[in-house]
Each structure stands twice: as structure tokens, then as C-alpha cells.
Amino acid sequence: MADNGVLVCSTLMGETVEQMLKQMQLAKETGADCVELRLDCLNGFDAAGDLEKLLKGRVLPAIITCRPKSEGGNYEGDEQKRLNTLSLAYDLGADFIDVELQAMSPFVSQRSKKNSQNCKIIVSSYVNGSTPSSEDLGHLVAKMQSTGADILKVVTTATNITDVSHIFKLIPHCQVPIIACVMGDRGLISQLLGPKFGGYLIYGSIGSGKDLIPGQPKLADLINIYKIGRLTRDTKVFGVIANPVGHSKGPILHNQAFRETGFNGVYVPLLVDDLSDFLKVYSAPDFAGFSVGIPHKEAAVKCCDEVQPLAKSIGAVNTIVRRKSDGKLVGYNTDCEGAISAIEDGLRGESGYKSSESSSPLAGKLFVLVGAGGAGRALAFGAKQRGARVVITNRNFERAKALANAVGGEAIPMEALERFCPETGMVLANTSAVGMQPNVDSTPLPKEAMEPYSLVFDAVYTPRETRLLREAKEAGKIVVSGLEMFIRQAIGQYELFTGNLAPTELMRKIVIRDF
Structure with a gap:
């Protein structure tokens, strides 16, 4: 368990018991505190035999669940048989049993009492396709708390990142431990910031294929990048929008x-x-x-x-x-000084973060800029400030003209870029998304059109070496990576x-x- 008490869990969705046991070992080695065993993912599941193997072979505390299709799982069989399986897991000494809200009453009525002190019951509710309002979530949680479960679990879906705020408001006011997840790419912060707001458990994927769910971070990232166990209520939140x-x-x-x-x-x-x-x-x-x-x-x-x-x-x-x-x-x-100083140092043949000669090596040079968005505007103004003559091209020519007018520069159509060669020793700066992953084979300017340039800069840094920079290097040009601007x-x-x-x-x- 982490310093802040939060548990980090990996959902295991292997198709065989052997696969699940291997995944469990990987989860332990990566840093998980517990695992969720999705019985509904097992092929030809034999409740008695398979459950015993999984529980006897576990190297981490295990949450047992058999998720029905109606709750986002794979189980489509007899409901009584499913409940019998969960009751058996309870009797065999599972650490946690995850039971859906609508199944809680029949599960409780048939559950034996012999393991009641060791096994914690999680009552879960899946809201498909949306995240309810804070008021509706409050009503749902009150209903879940009335079941007497040890832990609550609410899973919703984000259509907008603002949906996650309802979950953050909910967690601190819950009277029992709560697991709150918001699925979808826009719900990612529900897991990354859940510990700050008092969440009981968060999920991280071991990256085995089926468990790669939108909105669920990788287990290794939770442990190594975010150091999730260190988050407290006093932790300040920053991020990239x-x-x-x-x-x-x-x-x-x-x-x-x-x-x-x-x-x-x-x-x-x-x-x-x-x-x-x-x-x-x-x-x-x-x-x-x-x-x-x-x-x-x-x-x-x-x-x-x-x-x-x-x-x-x-x-x-x-x-x-x-x-x-x-x-x-x-x-x-901070883009402006970051990019311009990197280009200046490239022109001077320097690599360190320094420089302040009285005159800029950009002074008097023709500075050809691809892209008229936010980063493009920063470079256009920065280059102009350093005494460069600025030429701008953009897919939307009207935007290029507007920026050129703002900095006293010139605009050219995108299709004219390859033929643009008024002089040699020019600087080319790409601030568009052309060449960014996953479109790594794209480039704003082919190699054969690079002859008039002395330096080529690319604000894109994923991949580390774009096609534009690779071909510029092959053409013998000075290259400045977007990583320099980024740093x-x-x-x-x-x-x-x-x-x-x-x-x-x-x-x-x-x-x-x-x-």
C-alpha cells in the first residue's frame, strides 16, 4: 500500500487461468497492490476448479468479479449460476468480492457467514455512456451505502473532462471507502488525481492487450511517472491542456x-x-x-x-x-524565448542553454515559418524582434496573411513553399503538427527543396527525430529539434x-x- 493509503489495482482479463496467474505476477513485479480477476473473460470457466487455482496461486490480494454484459462485462449465462460463483469465491477466501448494485440483495441472502471477517464486499454501479450530475451521484451513493457493503465502486463515462469534477466532489463526502472511475480518454484524471481527493483504489493497466481501456493509465506510469502514492490533499495540480x-x-x-x-x-x-x-x-x-x-x-x-x-x-x-x-x-x-534562443544557438553552433550577444544571428535572415497557430505566432514575433525578415505559410492562407500583417512580414500559399527560393542561408521553422506521431512519414518540405536553407527547426518532438529533421541532416543542414524548444x-x-x-x-x- 502507498504512503497515502491508496491501493493500485490491475484488472486481469486473461482467457485462461494460466494467463491470469502470469499477468498477476507481472502486475506484482510492476508495483500493483492488488488485482481484479475478471472471471467473465475466462474461456470455458469451471467455477470450482478454476477459482481454487486462482486463489491458491495468487501472489497479490484479489478482487473477484464476474461482470455481466449489462454492466460492461462478458458474462451472458444464468444469473443464479453467476451469484453462486461469487458466493463460492467468498467461501474460498477471496480478499474482495465485487457485486453489482442490482445483484447485492440476492447475493447477501445466499452468502454464507464463515468468511465474513476476511472478505470485503464491494458494491458497484456502472453508468454507461455518461456521468450523472453531482446531485444524482449523491443519490446513487446513498442507495449503495444502504446495502451495508464495505466499499463502494462507481464507474461512469466522460463525454467531457469537466464530467470528472462531479466525481472529485463526491469522493471526500462519502461515508465509506469509495472507488470512483471515469472511463474514456477524457476521464483519465479520475485515476491520476483520485488519491488526492481520497479515493480508496485506482486502476492501472499492465498493458497486456484486452486491459488497455480508454481512460485507464498504465500501471508502470502510475508507479514511475506519477508516484501516485505520494499524492496528498495538499498536492498542487498542474497539467498540459x-x-x-x-x-x-x-x-x-x-x-x-x-x-x-x-x-x-x-x-x-x-x-x-x-x-x-x-x-x-x-x-x-x-x-x-x-x-x-x-x-x-x-x-x-x-x-x-x-x-x-x-x-x-x-x-x-x-x-x-x-x-x-x-x-x-x-x-x-515561454515558447517564444525557448524556440528563438534554441535557433540562435543552432546558428552559432552552440548546444547549451545560453547566449546573449548584443546582436542576434537571426538579424537580417529570411525566416520561413510553417504554421500560424499559437507556437507559430510566438516564433513569428520572436524572429521579428531579433531582426529577421519573416515569411509565413499555413494551410489556411488567410491565417498566414493575418499573422504576416501583424508582424510586418510576408505570406505565401502552402503550395508555393517548395518553390520558394529568393536567396540562400534562410531559416525554416515548422510549428505545424505535420510529422507528429502517428503521421511520422509526413513532412512540410521534401528533402529536394531544402537547398536554400542553412538551418531547419521543427517544433514537433514526437518522434524525437522527425522526417523533416532527418532529411535536413542528410542534406547537410543545421538542425534544431523541438526538444530544445520543449526543454x-x-x-x-x-x-x-x-x-x-x-x-x-x-x-x-x-x-x-x-x-
Whole structure:
């Protein structure tokens, strides 16, 4: 059990007893505290023989469940037979039995008493397709508590990340231990932050195939990245707001930096559809700061109470901090300096995070920018500020023209990029999502069109070496990875989040080692 008392559980969905026992061993080695044995996933399940083998061979405490089809499981047989199986597991000494709310009364009536002191009963309710309001969840929990079960389990589905807030409000007010899960990609934080709000148990996948459920984190990530056992009610929540968000490496970097410096914070991925709604719902002081990614950087300017002058002039915010004194949201842009300084150091042939010669190596250069979104705006203003001549292209040409007008630059259509060659020694900077996983074979500019460029920068860092950078390197160009921009902007964010100097060398080491 973790320091904060939360249990980390892996659901095992093997098709044979042998598979389940192997999965259980893997779960133990990875760091699980217990396992959920899904009997409804076993082929040709023999209640007496298979249950005895599983329980005798278990290396971790086991939750026994046989989930019917109506509750999201696979069991379609006789209901009495299913209840008999759960009663048998109770008699054989299972650690927990998970019984659905509608089956609780008949299960209790036929259950023997000989194991009552050792086995805990979990009463569960699955709400398919949505998450009820806080009021409706309260009524449901009251009904579940009336069954006399030892532990409650509520599983809902998120259509929006704001749905999870109902669960966070519910957990602290529950009179008995509660397991609360919100399924779907937008429900991920129900597991990552559940321990902070007092959840009894959270689920992590061992990654064996069937158990890879949307909204359920990997067991290894819970243990190694989020250090879930350290979360307390006082832990400050930070995260990266984006859509999509699964590619972000921010949790790897920021969580380790927080841990190594003794800062009580956790950094989580936040799949957000509407930024304004998200910030209104998650307005508690504990939600202390956010990185802002695609496509929300421009919208973030309007969602903040105050915006740093540089970010306001750029028209894009990549960092939001909730000010302690009054709770107001303040927007910043660390992308600009992060990217521009990385490009400047590339032009100087340097790799370290330094530099401040009086004149920039970008001065007078033609700076060709692909993408007119939030990151593109940051680079356009940064390059212009350093004295570069800025040319912008974008799939939406009107957006390219609007940004070009804002910085006193030039816009060209996307289809003209390959033929654009007014001079040599130009800088190419990609801030679009072209080449990002999973579309790793895409590139904004083919190798044969790179001749006039001296340096190529790609803000994409997943994969670490994009096709654009690989081909630029093959063409003999200076290349600057999006990882450099990521490291530098993250250093700025750490300082804004914590109010402390960033552990620069540590953060660089983490990125080089773990990304």
C-alpha cells in the first residue's frame, strides 16, 4: 500500500487461468497492490476448479468479479449460476468480492457467514455512456451505502473532462471507502488525481492487450511517472491542456523535476475540448497552473484574467498560472524565448542553454515559418524582434496573411513553399503538427527543396527525430529539434509554476535520458 493509503489495482482479463496467474505476477513485479480477476473473460470457466487455482496461486490480494454484459462485462449465462460463483469465491477466501448494485440483495441472502471477517464486499454501479450530475451521484451513493457493503465502486463515462469534477466532489463526502472511475480518454484524471481527493483504489493497466481501456493509465506510469502514492490533499495540480494530448512528454519531465526538488505537485495530461469551460469548472486553488498546447494557445489569451505583455502582443499563451493572492489566472508565453534562443544557438553552433550577444544571428535572415497557430505566432514575433525578415505559410492562407500583417512580414500559399527560393542561408521553422506521431512519414518540405536553407527547426518532438529533421541532416543542414524548444520553454514554466529557480541541468538530463 502507498504512503497515502491508496491501493493500485490491475484488472486481469486473461482467457485462461494460466494467463491470469502470469499477468498477476507481472502486475506484482510492476508495483500493483492488488488485482481484479475478471472471471467473465475466462474461456470455458469451471467455477470450482478454476477459482481454487486462482486463489491458491495468487501472489497479490484479489478482487473477484464476474461482470455481466449489462454492466460492461462478458458474462451472458444464468444469473443464479453467476451469484453462486461469487458466493463460492467468498467461501474460498477471496480478499474482495465485487457485486453489482442490482445483484447485492440476492447475493447477501445466499452468502454464507464463515468468511465474513476476511472478505470485503464491494458494491458497484456502472453508468454507461455518461456521468450523472453531482446531485444524482449523491443519490446513487446513498442507495449503495444502504446495502451495508464495505466499499463502494462507481464507474461512469466522460463525454467531457469537466464530467470528472462531479466525481472529485463526491469522493471526500462519502461515508465509506469509495472507488470512483471515469472511463474514456477524457476521464483519465479520475485515476491520476483520485488519491488526492481520497479515493480508496485506482486502476492501472499492465498493458497486456484486452486491459488497455480508454481512460485507464498504465500501471508502470502510475508507479514511475506519477508516484501516485505520494499524492496528498495538499498536492498542487498542474497539467498540459491540449487536444490531442497523449503525445505530450510534459508529465515525464515536470513530475520528476517536482520530485527531485521536493515540490509537492503533480503534472497530468488534460484532454480539453473547451478551454473556457475547463477553467471555470476547475477553479479551485489546488488547480494551480497549466501548460497550454494545440489548439488552445490563442483562446487562452481571452480566458486569462491578465496576460503578460509579450504573450498579449504575440496573441498566444502557453502557460497559465493561478495567482495565490487572488486566484486570478495570469497568462504567459515561454515558447517564444525557448524556440528563438534554441535557433540562435543552432546558428552559432552552440548546444547549451545560453547566449546573449548584443546582436542576434537571426538579424537580417529570411525566416520561413510553417504554421500560424499559437507556437507559430510566438516564433513569428520572436524572429521579428531579433531582426529577421519573416515569411509565413499555413494551410489556411488567410491565417498566414493575418499573422504576416501583424508582424510586418510576408505570406505565401502552402503550395508555393517548395518553390520558394529568393536567396540562400534562410531559416525554416515548422510549428505545424505535420510529422507528429502517428503521421511520422509526413513532412512540410521534401528533402529536394531544402537547398536554400542553412538551418531547419521543427517544433514537433514526437518522434524525437522527425522526417523533416532527418532529411535536413542528410542534406547537410543545421538542425534544431523541438526538444530544445520543449526543454527551454519548460524551464520557464517550472519557474512560473513553483516560484523557484528551475533545476536546469536536471531537466535537460531528464529529457536527454527519458525522451
